[in-house]
Amino acid sequence: MNETTPSPHAWVESSVPRRSTAVVEQRANDSLVLVHIDTGRYYALEGTGDVIWHLCDGQNTLGHIIATVSSQFGADPRTVRADALELLGELSREGLVDDAS
């Protein structure tokens, strides 16, 4: 992810990630392809990213998302938290999510 914009968002447990309405998605094999209609940029969301993506509904807090993913996959919450923060940082820099809180 070389092309980023400044003003990184500080995600905390009480943040409420929300998918941008300017994004369309389509499953392709093992990835979820995201297309930002306004910028024309398109992305592949891989790994457990699609689960986190769909939990970013503007209702769930980041803390809830971490707990849900940890529980669903039997994963260490600390690992999930670190990964989710990294992913949300990239998603927000690309204008794919914002914070509804």
Added chain:
Amino acid sequence: MKGAAAAGVVIGADEYVKPTLKMLGVSRLAAAASTPPPPPPPPQDSPSKGCTPGFWGNNSSGGEGGGVTWWDTSSDPEWAANGGAGANPFSHGTLFTPFFTSHPLMIGVTMWDAVNGGGGSQPAKKAARSLVAAYLNASFTSYTYTRAQLSSMWTQAVLGGNSALNALNLLLDTTNIACDQQ
């Protein structure tokens, strides 16, 4: 290893895999709606692989695309001669419907008309144009989507209406461009 938490990978009911986001590219279609600086022209010594509607039909400058004659007849010998797998799935005169799920704007339209349509402001025709090119790509060689997936995506888009057709067009347009640049 079950139950042991290694960094980033833990085995549970489903395997946890570190989530990643990869930027694949920029759609020319969508980018045209915003105001970025114009992209640099492609290198002259970088030939197009040929995945866009302009390759399979008439190109934007009014000439024929490089693949026009590869599928103008059933079991076209040029298809295989140029490296295509099996036989071309349809030819210029094949009707879009019922090969693909029916849409009112696509009845009586040939594949040739569809891939050259452009569609103006009609989402179904725009999506159909991208779809025909994508289907030819998927038939010719490896492609992001299989032919079955493409047919299903069209059906779902028809059921979803214009917003879904616009989304499908955008998706296939970007995929075709990415294929073209590989």
